[in-house]
Amino acid sequence: MNPTFSLTPETSIAIVGAGRLGGVLARALRASGFDVRGPSRRADEIPETDIAILAVPDAAIADAAKSTKSTRTVHLSGATSLDAVDFSIHPLQTFTGTESPEVFHGIGAAIDGRTDDDKSLARDLARALGMTPFTVTDRAAYHAAASFASNFVLTVLDAAEQLATAAGVENPREVLAPLVRQSVDNWQHEGAADALTGPIVRGDELTVATQRAATGAHRDLFDALATATRRIAGPRNPEADLHSLEKDRA
Ligand SMILES: NC(=O)c1ccc[n+]([C@@H]2O[C@H](COP(=O)([O-])OP(=O)(O)OC[C@H]3O[C@@H](n4cnc5c(N)ncnc54)[C@H](OP(=O)(O)O)[C@@H]3O)[C@@H](O)[C@H]2O)c1
Structure with a gap:
């Protein structure tokens, strides 16, 4: 020793x-x-x-x-x-x-x-x-938490940047960054459930389906994140079947 x-x-x-x-x-x-x-x-x-x-x-x-x-x-x-x-x-x-x-x-x-x-x-x-x-x-769970907080945030932000670019936004990182920072601040002070805004927590399912239809190569990521977001939104947003909604709109 x-x-x-x-x-x-x-x-x-x-x-x-x-x-x-x-x-x-x-x-x-x-x-x-x-x-x-x-x-x-x-x-x-x-x-x-x-x-x-x-x-x-x-x-x-x-x-x-x-x-x-x-x-x-x-x-x-x-x-x-x-x-x-x-x-x-x-x-x-x-x-x-x-x-x-x-x-x-x-x-x-x-x-x-x-x-x-x-x-x-x-x-x-x-x-x-x-x-x-x-x-x-x-240690393994702790390190997975760190990957979610850093590596996977970048994965999500990269998808956001690509979609914004495809939508014609000229400087996507510059205009998205304030939204990201405010979301992180809100999460730090209130936790995800209280910080959550947007169509899923509002129950605007047609808007969610419209977004989903526009996600292209990012659809798998969108679906996985939408499912996880519904869990956070909880009872305020009853489970909805995005696939059938999209079919209804087609
Ligand atoms: N980067 C981060 O954000 C971060 C954060 C927290 C903790 N860590 C931890 O810090 C450690 C290093 O991560 P890193 O991101 O700095 O890695 P890295 O950028 O890949 O650097 C690793 C360095 O180790 C050298 N190396 C590889 N095999 C070696 C060996 N057998 N003997 C001696 N040197 C060797 C590499 O040399 P060559 O380039 O010549 O291969 C390179 O200089 C990891 O344990 C990681 O988990 C990293």
Whole structure:
């Protein structure tokens, strides 16, 4: 078992993986005053340090952990177990690699550790970057939630952009973005059921059917989302069969 140690400005930290998160994390840790080595593209290129942060694809974590000579290893994955590392910190944010070090300030971070000491270290490191640490009981469900909140939002917005473009809107991202931001604000403060507006919650089924007929290649996505939206709308909107409505209109 690794000896206990506390996080100090002298703590040396190696970053393995120079991708989207590795680079900005290295910049942020340096800005916080740590002795940072890397980011390195290969685990066997970095010197022995107090902590090695594995900023590699989830599938490469186990291999990278085997190659490091550092006292403690940490991964940044939301879904991966602790089998290959001592602790984990999952910053709940999306990183493309172009962000400034302040990107970590104020965001949440799911932390875990094999031992209480490891958990404390994870908590301290998250806080040193300005993040708010929290724990989860089901990593897979937690990570699925993060995908819904980020990746799938982009999937939906891409469909919106394509439909708006097909409808003749010249600058779809610019004109749709305020609608997206207000919806997110309303959801944050009131939850989805109270924030929901539009034809489904109003019960304007002919309007829903008209929309559906115009969705083209996005119809499967529209149907899946309309079904999920009806569940949120609940009893205010009795279940309606869109397919038969569309047939009625044909
Ligand atoms: N990006 C995000 O928004 C985000 C958010 C939260 C958590 N995370 C977590 O952060 C970790 C890294 O994600 P990422 O988005 O930064 O990935 P990424 O952009 O794909 O970067 C991964 C980096 O790891 C390198 N690499 C691949 N296999 C390696 C190996 N066996 N040994 C050493 N380096 C290796 C890659 O090098 P090559 O380019 O040469 O292959 C690349 O530089 C993942 O665990 C992810 O779940 C990411």
